[in-house]
Amino acid sequence: MAHHIVLLPGDGIGVEVVAAATQVLDAVGEFSYEKRLIGGAAIDATGGPLPDETVDACQGADAVLLGAVGGPKWDSTEAGRPRPEQGLLGIRKALSLFANLRPVKPLTALLDASPLKRDRIEGTDLLVVRELTGGMYFGRKERDADRASDENAYTRPEVERIARVAFRAARRKVTNVDKMNVLEVSRFWREVVLDVHAREFPNVVVDHMLVDNAAMQLVSAPSTFDVIVTDNMFGDILSDEAAMITGSIGMLPSASVGEEGTPGLFEPVHGSAPDIAGRGIANPLATILSCALLLRHGLGLSAEADAVESAVDRALEGGLRTPDLGGDATTDQATRAVLEQL
Ligand SMILES: NC(=O)C1=CN([C@@H]2O[C@H](COP(=O)(O)OP(=O)(O)OC[C@H]3O[C@@H](n4cnc5c(N)ncnc54)[C@H](O)[C@@H]3O)[C@@H](O)[C@H]2O)C=CC1
Ligand SMILES: CC(C)CC(=O)C(=O)O
Numbered sequence: 351m352a353h354h355i356v357l358l359p360g361d362g363i364g365v366e367v368v369a370a371a372t373q374v375l376d377a378v379g380e381f382s383y384e385k386r387l388i389g390g391a392a393i394d395a396t397g398g399p400l401p402d403e404t405v406d407a408c409q410g411a412d413a414v415l416l417g418a419v420g421g422p423k424w425d426s427t428e429a430g431r432p433r434p435e436q437g438l439l440g441i442r443k444a445l446s447l448f449a450n451l452r453p454v455k456p457l458t459a460l461l462d463a464s465p466l467k468r469d470r471i472e473g474t475d476l477l478v479v480r481e482l483t484g485g486m487y488f489g490r491k492e493r494d495a496d497r498a499s500d501e502n503a504y505t506r507p508e509v510e511r512i513a514r515v516a517f518r519a520a521r522r523k524v525t526n527v528d529k530m531n532v533l534e535v536s537r538f539w540r541e542v543v544l545d546v547h548a549r550e551f552p553n554v555v556v557d558h559m560l561v562d563n564a565a566m567q568l569v570s571a572p573s574t575f576d577v578i579v580t581d582n583m584f585g586d587i588l589s590d591e592a593a594m595i596t597g598s599i600g601m602l603p604s605a606s607v608g609e610e611g612t613p614g615l616f617e618p619v620h621g622s623a624p625d626i627a628g629r630g631i632a633n634p635l636a637t638i639l640s641c642a643l644l645l646r647h648g649l650g651l652s653a654e655a656d657a658v659e660s661a662v663d664r665a666l667e668g669g670l671r672t673p674d675l676g677g678d679a680t681t682d683q684a685t686r687a688v689l690e691q692l
């Protein structure tokens with residue numbers, strides 16, 4: 351039976367890059383698709399960012415491919431307004447996708463596309479393991495006319511399970527990133543990471559870095575990292591920064607995973623890019639590379655995943671460059687360049 355993939359294109363360039371990526375999936379296998387609403391598109395159609403039918407469909411899928419949500423149409427600073435981003439946070443929570451894996455490895459063809467010097471980024475092959483269903487993005491929110499707050503809380507099991515994901519993924523070492531010099535929640539986080547290390551992974555090298563230093567080290571010495579484990583917000587910020595090691599945020603894929611047996615959700619790291627949406631110039635490669643993660647980790651189709659990644663590699667070696675990488679290829683041309691290599 352064909353693997354069943356739920357597509358959540360969302361908003362802005364999310365729609366464009368998911369359409370591109372499904373062409374690539376179709377070139378390597380047979381899949382059945384079910385398209386569902388999320389984000390701003392869902393607010394417009396149903397009044398809310400995450401309809402029940404979307405959650406039900408995702409729960410019944412073999413894997414989920416998401417584009418991006420959000421845009422100025424739904425941006426408001428007013429409290430209580432439905433926001434597209436609640437749809438994304440909601441589906442992550444509903445599927446218990448507590449680990450977001452963001453591999454950062456500059457492709458040889460793009461070593462000169464990064465604003466960072468080639469000799470700085472050469473050899474970089476790191477993985478950001480970002481906690482995805484806790485912390486500040488999910489804390490209690492309070493607001494009155496003169497004060498607002500977002501609670502930043504983690505429980506022991508939440509930290510333990512993300513630490514295990516990081517230690518299992520380590521090849522050289524795990525760098526735990528927090529802000530323990532200031533935040534109580536970070537002191538607790540670090541203690542739990544140390545506990546998990548001592549009890550379950552004593553042979554893995556672990557070090558610790560404050561997040562401000564980590565932000566600096568990521569651009570000054572990115573190849574010194576192996577696995578970075580960090581909380582929801584720090585991981586969100588650091589991974590956008592790390593995207594520039596690959597040349598563009600349009601290159602960075604991600605996999606959001608939970609317990610064994612739940613479908614994974616695969617998505618580019620970037621957002622809906624309202625500044626270029628509708629112009630047909632979005633770089634689809636982050637989403638195409640997310641499909642490779644979907645094939646490998648979501649469906650167990652490693653050969654197909656390798657084929658997609660190597661087609662992307664060869665298309666770039668052949669000169670493919672969308673505007674974010676300094677070229678003028680459109681989304682369609684970029685997709686065709688990958689399809690030709692397949
Ligand atoms: N996973 C998601 O659904 C995410 C959604 N968002 C939402 O997206 C909207 C826009 O957020 P921004 O802060 O502007 O972040 P963004 O990631 O959408 O865009 C940042 C910059 O990167 C460029 N960019 C992003 N993806 C690109 C691609 N594939 N090809 C070429 N250029 C690309 C954009 O044109 C823009 O200049 C907001 O509503 C935000 O909440 C932001 C990040 C993640
Ligand atoms: C809704 C946001 C948390 C999306 C985002 O920026 C991300 O997950 O990277």
Ligand SMILES: [Mg+2]
Binds near residue numbers: 586587619
């Ligand atoms: Mg982000």
